[in-house]
Amino acid sequence: MTARAGAGERPLREDGTLRTSIATVCLAGTLEEKMRAAAGAGFDGIELFEPDLVASPLSPEQVAELAAELGLSLDLYQPFRDLEGVTEEVFADNLRRLEAKFRLMRRMGMDLVLVCSNAGTATEWEDGVAVDQLRRAADLAAGYGIRIAYEALAWGRFVSTYEHAWALVEQADRANLGVCLDSFHILSRHGDVTGFRSIPGEKVFFVQLADAPHLLLDLLSWSRHHRTFPGEGSFDLVGFHRELLATGYAGPLSLEVFSDVYRQTDTPRTALAAMRSLRWLQEAAAAADGQGPAAGRPRGWDYAEVRAAEPQDVAEVLTALGFADRGRHRTKDVRLFAAGDARVVVNAAPGPRGEDGSEIVGVGLQVPDPRATTDRARALGYPVAWRSNRADEVVLRGVTAPDGSEFFVAPVPGPGAEPAWTAEFGPAAEAPGGASGAEDSLLLGVDHVNLAQPWQWFDEGVLFHRALFGLTARANTEVASPQGLVRSQVMETDDGAVRLALNMLPQVLEGRDAGRGRADYPEHVAFRSSDVVEVARRARAAGLRFLPVPANYYEDLQARFGLEDRELGLLREHDLMYDRDEAGEFLHFYTRTIGSVFFEVVERRGGYRGFGAHGAPVRLAAQYDLDRRLDHR
C-alpha cells in the first residue's frame, strides 16, 4: 500500500516543487476519461470527487489499479459533508456514514479524506461540540490509518473561515487531523492569507486551488458554477501561494474548479489547461513581481494579419485611412500596408479555417526575446504557429491562442527602425497624388485589437495572454447588442502599449463547432492617431465608407456631456464617437465591415484609458442595422 500512501507523506517532486493534483470534478466525462486526461496532462495525482466514483462502473479496486497504471496518486477522497456540530444522535449516524467511507478508501489505498464544515445539519454552535466530534472522527479514522483534512466552507453554518477551522483542529489535537486550505473559500470572503503563517505546515494536510472572476453572486452559486483555473480569474493566488509556502507545506497543489464551462469542454484539453495554470502559478509566485517571467512582455504591436477573400476591398480601406501600400512579399501572396508604426499584412490565401470573407488570422507582437517567448509557450503546452519560410527570410515565431488565432513574436526594432521582415516586401506601390502615406502619416500605430472568443475557450484565453505576455485582465464589462449581451474582457500591458479586447459572444451567435464565430460577429483592429478628425477628413475625401452614427447618438452626447455646438458639429460631420472620463477624452470612428473585419481609428487625449464603452452598443446596433439593410437589398 505504500506506493499509494497519503499526500502528507509524499516528498516534493524531483525539481523541488510541490506535487500537482486535480479534483475529478474539474473535468467532463467519466471517471476513467478524467483520470486518463489528468495523467496525460502530467498531473501527479487526483482528488477523487465522490459522485464521480459513485457513478463509475469501475470498482474501487479497479480505480486504484488504473491510478497505478497511469502513475497517478489518489490524493484525497472528497467531500464528506455535515459531520460536526450536531446532536449526539445525528453524530452517531454520521460516524456510521464516515466509517463506510473509510472502508471504501482503504480498498483504494487512500488515506486522506476531506471533511467540509457543516453547512446543512449543524445545530450545536458551541466550538466544544465540534472539537469533540472532530476528535472522535479522527480517532475512528486512526484505526483505518486515515487522516482527515477539515475545510471551512465559505457558507458553513457555524464554521466559515480557515482561522476558525484551524482553531478547532488545534484544540482537537490529533495527529491525523489537519486543515485543508481552499483558495476559493478563503479569497471569495476576502480572507487574510497572511494568517497562514500561524499554522504549522505539517498541519496543512491539503490545498485546493481555484480562481474566479469577481462576480456579484451569492457565495454558493459563485463557487459551484463560476470557478476558474488559477490565472483565469481575479483572485490573488500568487499571494495565496506565497503564504502557503511560508507555512512549510509540502503536500500537493491541487485544483478544485467547479465550472459550468469546463464541465462541458473536451476533457484532455481542459486537463492541459489546468496543468498550465499550475505551472503559471508556480512561476509567477517564484518571480519577484508576482507576474512570472517578464521576458515575454510585449513592447508593442508588430502587425496585424488580415485574410481577405477580396484583398482589394481591404486595401482600399487601408489606403483611405492613410496607409501606404508597401508592396507584395517576395515569395508569398501577401501585401504590407503601413502607416506610422501600424502595419497590416493582407493575405490573399485561405485562412486556417478556410472561411469565406475577411478575418483577422493573427497578430504580431514585439517582444524582447522572441525565442524565449516561444520556448515559454512550448513549456506551457501551447501549440506553435508557423509560416512557411525560405531560408533567406526572417523566421517568424508564433503561438496559437486558445481561440485559434495566431500570435507571432518579433524582436523590438531599434529606435526609428522598421521590423526586419518588412524588407521582404516591395517595391512599394506609387501613392496616389504622389504623396507617400507613410511619411506624413497621422496614424501612430495599432491601439488595440478586438477578437471574438467562443464561450468554451474564453477563460483559457485570459490565462494565455496573462501567462505568455504578462497582460493584465481588467474588470469584465457587458455590452448590449441587438443580438444579445457581449461579455468583454480587456487585457493589456500596464503601459497600454498592447491592448486586447476579448469578446465572448451571445449564445445565438455561437456556431457549435465554429471556432471563433467570425461569420456572425466582426472583429477589428484599432489604430491610434494624433489627429482623428484630420484622418476622418482625408479618409472621407478618399471615398472611405464610414460606419454611420445615428443622429440620436449626438443628441444624447450633448445631454450627457454638455458639449459645445461647434464640437458636436465636428463629431457629427465625421461620424466620430466621443467619450470622456476623469483623465481625458476619446474620439474614434469605425469603417464599415468587410467580411468579418472592420477598422477603427482612435485618438486618446490626456490619460483616457478606456475604449468608448458608451459607444459600443451604438456601434453594434449600427453594424447590425447595416447588415440587415444589405441583406434586404
Next chain:
Amino acid sequence: MTARAGAGERPLREDGTLRTSIATVCLAGTLEEKMRAAAGAGFDGIELFEPDLVASPLSPEQVAELAAELGLSLDLYQPFRDLEGVTEEVFADNLRRLEAKFRLMRRMGMDLVLVCSNAGTATEWEDGVAVDQLRRAADLAAGYGIRIAYEALAWGRFVSTYEHAWALVEQADRANLGVCLDSFHILSRHGDVTGFRSIPGEKVFFVQLADAPHLLLDLLSWSRHHRTFPGEGSFDLVGFHRELLATGYAGPLSLEVFSDVYRQTDTPRTALAAMRSLRWLQEAAAAADGQGPAAGRPRGWDYAEVRAAEPQDVAEVLTALGFADRGRHRTKDVRLFAAGDARVVVNAAPGPRGEDGSEIVGVGLQVPDPRATTDRARALGYPVAWRSNRADEVVLRGVTAPDGSEFFVAPVPGPGAEPAWTAEFGPAAEAPGGASGAEDSLLLGVDHVNLAQPWQWFDEGVLFHRALFGLTARANTEVASPQGLVRSQVMETDDGAVRLALNMLPQVLEGRDAGRGRADYPEHVAFRSSDVVEVARRARAAGLRFLPVPANYYEDLQARFGLEDRELGLLREHDLMYDRDEAGEFLHFYTRTIGSVFFEVVERRGGYRGFGAHGAPVRLAAQYDLDRRLDHR
C-alpha cells in the same frame, strides 16, 4: 398630439381591461424591429428604452410616425437615472440633462418619463433634499406638459422601496409627479404589495411587470439578466396585479424584462410570448383561485407517442415491461401498447422534424373539455397541432408546445373505461404464453414525462404548461452529467396526476438550430407501478436490457441510508435505484436508450413526491458511459 397623449390620460381597452405595453429592451433587434414585433403581437403601446433610441437611425419624429402607423402609443420614456439626492451643483447639471430629454420627448409627443431612484451619485440622504429636487424637476416638466413617474430601484442608494418612493412623491405634492410600481424591484425584495392600497390609483403613473425565478444572486445581476415574462418565473404577480387594481390604477400594464435569453431570441416570437404572459396574468388575476381558467387542468395522462425508426425495438421493450400490443391503427401506421392506464403509441412514420432514431413526438392528456383547452390555446396564440383523421375517427385536438412537442387533449373517460380512440386499434396481438399483459398489469399508468428543452424556449415552456394546463412550477434543480449541468424544472398538477420534467441542456449538447436537441440528450416516459421489483423481475425474464447501475452506487446508498443487506441485495439484483424523504420511498429502474428515448418504471411508497434526484447523475453517467462503449465497439 392628443393621439399620442400620456398613459395616465388613456381610457381602458374596449373590453374594460388595462392597456398593454412592453419596454423595447425586452426584445432583440433594432428599434424598428422591436416596434413592429410589439404591434404584431397586439400590444397597445411601448416603453421607449433610451439606448434603443440612441442607437437607432430613426429620428424621434420618424419613431413617432412609425408608432402612429403601427397603432402603438409611446407610453414611457425610460430611464432617467441619478436625478435626486445630490448636491445643488450636481442637481443643476441633472436638470440640464433632464430638460434635454423633455425636449426630445416632445418631438415624439411623449409625456411620461421614468425617473429611477438614484443608485449612483446620491450623497444627500435627507428625504427633504430628494423631495425638493423631485418637486423642482416636476415643475420643470410641467412647462413641457410632461409627467414624471418616480420608481424605487431595489438597489437605490437611499430610496429602494416603493413605500419610500411614494412618501417622497406625496410630500413633493405635484400633480405631474407620481410613482411607477415595478414588480421586480418590489417582489425581489419581498415587498408587501398590500401597501399599494395606500396609494391613490391616479398617483400610480405607470406599472412595469416582470417575473423571475428565485435565484441566489445580488439584486442588480438578477434584475439585469434573469427576469422573465409573468408566469415564467416564481414571483406572485397575480397578487401584485390584484393589489394594483385595488388602487384604481387605469394606466397600461407594461412589461419590462431584462433577459439574457430574450435579448437573443426571434423578435416577433418573443413579442408573442410577452403578450401571452399578460393575457395569462389578467385571466389568472380575475380567476378566483389565482390560476386562471381551470377547465384545462388535466386529470391524467392519455398516452405518449413515440416515433421510432425501428418500431420493433420499442415494441420489444414495452412488451418486456408488461405492455400488451393492442394492434395497429385501422388507417395509420401506428400501434398501441397498453398496460393499466399507461398507453404508448408507437409511430413508424417520420417525426415532425424528420430525425433519425426514436423520439417522443407528443403526449396526450385527459382534460374535462378538450375543445375548451384548444380554444384557450388558440386565444393564447399557441399553434394548433393536428393529426390527419378520417371522418369516422375520433378527432384528436392538440397544441404545439414552445419546444415543438405536441400535447393532445382528450376527454376523461368514464370510470374503468378506456379512451374512445383506443377502439380504432386492433385486433390485439396474441400475448406470448397466453397471458394478456393488460389484465394483470403491474403498471398503473404514466408517472411522468421528461422532455429536453432548448435554452431559447425554456422560459416559454414554463408559461405554456402553467397557462394552458394549470401546472405548478416546482423549484429548479441542477443535475451534473458527464457533459455538463442539466437544469431541470418540474411542472405538475397539485395532485401529481400529471408530472413533467423540463430539462434545459448544457450548451455543448444544444444544436444551434436543432430544436429540442434530441440527438444528444435522451428523453423518457416513466410508468408508475404498484410493484416495481416484480416488474423488473418479469422484464429481466423477458430479456429486457436494463440500464446498468454501478456497484458503487449501492455502496453509497448503504452509507447514505443504512439499508439492510437484504433490501440492498434486492435493489442491486434488479438494477433498481432508491431514494427516500420524510414522506416516503422511491424505487425505480431504467431501460436502455433506443434512439433518443428510454423508459423508466417507478414505485412511489408513502407520500414521496420527488423523482430520485440523487440517482439522476448516476443515470446520466451510465447512459453516457454506455454510449461511449457502443461507439467504441
